[in-house]
Amino acid sequence: MAPGRAFIVVRRSLDARRGAPIGYRYRVALESSPVAHVHPGLHPGARGRSVLVVGAGPAGLFAAYRLAHAGARVTLVEQGKPVQPRRHDLASLTQRGELSPSSNYCFGEGGAGTFSDGKLYTRVKDRAAVAFVLGTLVRMGGPPEIAFEARAHVGSNRLPKILTALREHLVAEGVSYRFEAALEDLVVERGVVRGGLVRTGDGLEEMRADAVLLATGHSARPVYEMLHKRAVALEPKPLAVGVRAEHPQPLIDELQYGKHGRPRHPRLPAALYELTCDLGEKRGAYSFCMCPGGWIVPCATEPGGLVTNGMSLARRDSPHANAALVVSVDARDYGEGPLAALAFQRKLERAAFAAGGGGFVAAATRVDDFLAGRGSSEVARSSYLPGVVAGDVAAALPGRVVEGLRIAILRWDKVLRGFGSREGQLVGVETRTSAPVRVVRDRHTLASPSHPGLYPVGEGAGFAGGIVSAAIDGLRASESLLQTPR
Ligand SMILES: Cc1cc2nc3c(=O)[nH]c(=O)nc-3n(C[C@H](O)[C@H](O)[C@H](O)COP(=O)(O)OP(=O)(O)OC[C@H]3O[C@@H](n4cnc5c(N)ncnc54)[C@H](O)[C@@H]3O)c2cc1C
Numbered sequence: 001m002a003p004g005r006a007f008i009v010v011r012r013s014l015d016a017r018r019g020a021p022i023g024y025r026y027r028v029a030l031e032s033s034p035v036a037h038v039h040p041g042l043h044p045g046a047r048g049r050s051v052l053v054v055g056a057g058p059a060g061l062f063a064a065y066r067l068a069h070a071g072a073r074v075t076l077v078e079q080g081k082p083v084q085p086r087r088h089d090l091a092s093l094t095q096r097g098e099l100s101p102s103s104n105y106c107f108g109e110g111g112a113g114t115f116s117d118g119k120l121y122t123r124v125k126d127r128a129a130v131a132f133v134l135g136t137l138v139r140m141g142g143p144p145e146i147a148f149e150a151r152a153h154v155g156s157n158r159l160p161k162i163l164t165a166l167r168e169h170l171v172a173e174g175v176s177y178r179f180e181a182a183l184e185d186l187v188v189e190r191g192v193v194r195g196g197l198v199r200t201g202d203g204l205e206e207m208r209a210d211a212v213l214l215a216t217g218h219s220a221r222p223v224y225e226m227l228h229k230r231a232v233a234l235e236p237k238p239l240a241v242g243v244r245a246e247h248p249q250p251l252i253d254e255l256q257y258g259k260h261g262r263p264r265h266p267r268l269p270a271a272l273y274e275l276t277c278d279l280g281e282k283r284g285a286y287s288f289c290m291c292p293g294g295w296i297v298p299c300a301t302e303p304g305g306l307v308t309n310g311m312s313l314a315r316r317d318s319p320h321a322n323a324a325l326v327v328s329v330d331a332r333d334y335g336e337g338p339l340a341a342l343a344f345q346r347k348l349e350r351a352a353f354a355a356g357g358g359g360f361v362a363a364a365t366r367v368d369d370f371l372a373g374r375g376s377s378e379v380a381r382s383s384y385l386p387g388v389v390a391g392d393v394a395a396a397l398p399g400r401v402v403e404g405l406r407i408a409i410l411r412w413d414k415v416l417r418g419f420g421s422r423e424g425q426l427v428g429v430e431t432r433t434s435a436p437v438r439v440v441r442d443r444h445t446l447a448s449p450s451h452p453g454l455y456p457v458g459e460g461a462g463f464a465g466g467i468v469s470a471a472i473d474g475l476r477a478s479e480s481l482l483q484t485p486r
Helices: 058-070 083-096 127-139 159-172 221-229 249-260 340-356 367-371 399-415 467-483
Strands: 007-015 023-030 050-054 073-078 176-179 182-189 192-200 203-208 211-214 234-236 239-248 276-280 283-291 294-298 308-312 320-329 362-366 388-390 425-430 437-439 454-456
Touching: 050 058, 050 192, 058 073, 058 127, 058 159, 058 211, 058 467, 083 159, 083 294, 127 467, 159 176, 182 203, 182 221, 192 211, 211 467, 221 234, 221 340, 239 249, 239 283, 239 308, 239 340, 239 399, 249 320, 276 399, 283 308, 283 399, 294 320, 308 320, 308 425, 320 399, 320 425, 340 362, 340 425, 362 367, 367 399, 367 425, 454 467
Parallel strands: 050 073, 050 211, 073 176, 211 454, 362 388
Antiparallel strands: 007 023, 182 192, 192 203, 234 437, 239 320, 239 425, 276 283, 283 320, 294 308, 362 425
């Protein structure tokens, strides 16, 4: 490099492959970034246009961002609460087992991503869009390194501040936020969607708009049921279900870093794993949403149904590593019909709630007991705050899923010796790995072909999975909406 020339880090990734020295790989650029940043501005398609955005998760927020900057009139309705009061409802759930169906780990400002692991990497190939989303989060107060870390991670303690700054920015751009406002029905005129019926503290309100951008996430079951009743084009979507595995983080550190993980070198992050296993007959098992140094959290949205997921703080310093271990399921497991997969999820969640004995306490099984086909009579301490009880996690899952998990864990134990040992335990169930329904949309306009004026976006529509990809889908759908004549 020429002396005196500045460079910037474009990407940094940890290289901990076995047999080679552990270190970081850097990709740098001289003086300016090669990644084009999109600066969306005014758009002629926004002139005089009003849009009702439903859902304040990443998809809805980034859609509102684009539409407001383009010059459209945007109302953003969210059934949950702003991020700070939402915390109280999480505490009621984890400490007293009391669930608020509209304000919980899935619902509220920031959506399912707010109290999450905060991983910000994605398989989306559009690098400019990824850079725009990450750059926006940095401008809203996120740590600058998320823009270049290969495995960018923000941590759920930082997200509330970022979301508050984003809200202040959007309000200044003219977005009207309505919290504790749940869409119950669509306003349809001559076959075109022209707004929604929204339940607020004052009753049912008709909110009219030129278009509705539906960004309600993968857990908005009443929305799916309403769309089905309205004959909006829907199709079932394959998904994956299973359990959440929890191991001591020092075990995972040692398995991944060898001598540098025993104890972990202070410059190394808590180690993670990503595992896959082909089970044949078009089925696979895989680990999902691994949270090093994290907590297992209760992600239920319905009373009497238990769902697990994982989160972590920026420091990733809990003594536990957790990840979903899931097996793909399809119509062979849940039958036919647009809402069949949703009914299947619900059935497993109810069985898991019963297996834990109520109050969102979860059944847990030591991995070696699970492999031996029995429940456990004692389990280790868990990060899952409503608490775990020794039992048989397999009892809440279909036989094919249990069998698939056993085969996969035995194979993974050959790669990560100890993964299948008694040190690990399984907590269940994990059912919300992705949307159970796809809300069909036109390939070009991204609008519903059955209901023009309706733009299904994000994870709930079945077109994204993860914080960044949902945000990008929100941007894409808004761009398409702006280009479609009214
Ligand atoms: C615990 C947990 C950890 C996760 N960790 C990660 C991670 O580390 N990295 C990652 O990339 N992804 C993670 N995810 C997944 C990620 O959060 C989602 O993919 C992403 O949030 C989807 O964005 P979305 O905007 O499509 O929907 P959501 O984030 O689900 O937002 C939908 C919003 O719509 C609202 N809504 C629903 N129905 C209505 C209605 N009728 N009226 C008004 N509002 C309504 C909901 O209240 C919600 O706020 C995690 C998810 C969970 C639950």
